[in-house]
Amino acid sequence: MDLDAFTAVHEPQWQRLADLSRRRRLSGSEADELVRLYQSVATHLSTVRSAAPDPALVARLSDVLNRARTRISGAHEPAWRDVRTFVVESAPAALYRLRWWIHGVTLACVLLAVVAGVWVASTPEGLAAVGPxxxxxxYVDEAFASYYDPGADFAAVVWTNNAWIAAQAVGFGISGVWPVFVLVQNAVMVGAIGGMMAHYGELGLFLQLILPHGLLELTAIFVAGAAGLRLFWTLVEPGHRSRSRAVAEEGRALFTVAIALVVVLGVSGLVEGFVTGSTLPWWLKIVIGAVVLAAFWTYTLVLGRRAVAAGATGDLDARLAGDVQPVAG
Incomplete structure (x- = not known):
């Protein structure tokens, strides 16, 4: 098939369909024309895919058809079924597929934090690097403990700050540099503070105030970093998919992770705002932190395994993600 001649013949229909799809109001005759053109252009797309699969033209016609389909069927309105699908399938599937990346990032960050803490606690150079x-x-006598001021305002500040850090790690993950920077900075900072507290004999206080919320909060940061690195690796090694398709699919799935992390960090913010600085016994605070962390991993592993087995990936369904060109493998 002569693709140039085919394009020249049908270009007016494609332009007309695109024009009608963009209009806010359509007359009865224009609405009928929109439906007829949609059917015709769908046939054109099928012909191009089978006879002369030019990626640029396939993408263009797919985009025109997606817009027309939305115009014909009406905009999608969220329903409780969509919320349930996200909570029970999309979010746990996206987290489950990321689990080994999370484990690797967690191990690396914990080791880095321990090394930084030991260096600060046991060497004059390390201690001096923290400050005069x-x-x-x-900091040890007052600032560290006084930071955890119980209340809703403190919880909200913590939530928004951590959510912003996590969003950066995911959003700029494709660079491959920013997630590493965020993870290293956080690991070294936590380790250095722990080492400084240990040097002054306050390691117990440090653990009492960091573990209740930190178990879940740091896990959320590890998840965000892992998500960003996963996206970067998809760019480097897309597998059997085309690079653009692989990055688009994984990017949408990791956006699902980012939304889930907003909720996770909201929970850790509540723990930090109402449990960490409270008058509860220290052991009960740590138990609460361990319970919320266990709930996160139960949600990820149990529901995630079930959702992935059913075919969920965390990506949008085909109805919203649009058509893609089939690939072998």
Whole structure:
């Protein structure tokens, strides 16, 4: 098939369909014309795919048809079924598919934090790197404990701050650099603070105030970093899919992860705002932190395994994601 001649003949119909799809109001005759053109252009797309599969033309016609389909059927309105699908299938599937990346990032960050903590706690150079003696003593004696001010306002501030950090790790993950920067910065900071507290004999206080919320909060940061690195690796090694398709599919799935992390960090913010700085016994605070972390992993592993086995990936369904060109493999 002569693709140039085919395009020249049918270009007016494609342009007309695109024009009608963009109009806010259609007359009765224009609505009928929209449906007829949609059917015709769908046939054109099928012909191009089978006879001369030019990727640029396939993408263009798919986009025109998607817009026309939305115009014909009406905009999709979220329903409770969509919320249920996201909570029970999409989010756990996306997290489950990321689990080994999360484990790897967690192990690397914990090791880095331990190394930083031991260096600060056991060497004069490490301790000096944290700050001058007056700063260290004020931080250990007052600032660290007073930071955890119970209340809804504090929880909201913590939530938005951590959600922003997580969003950066996911959103800029394709660079391959920013997630590593975020993860290393957080691991070294937590380890250094722990080492400084240990040097002054306050390691117990550090663990009491960091573990209740930190178990889930740090896990969420690890998840965000893992998601960003997964997206970067997809760009490097897309597998049997085309690079653009692989990045688009994984990017949409990781956006699902980002939304889920907003909820996860909301929970950790509540724990930090109402449990960490409360008057509850220290052991009960840590138990609460362990319970919410266990709930996260139960949700990820149990529901996630079930959702992935049913075919969910965390990506949008075909109705919303649009048509893609089939690939072998």
């Amino acid at each position: 003696p007056s700063f260290r003593e004020a």
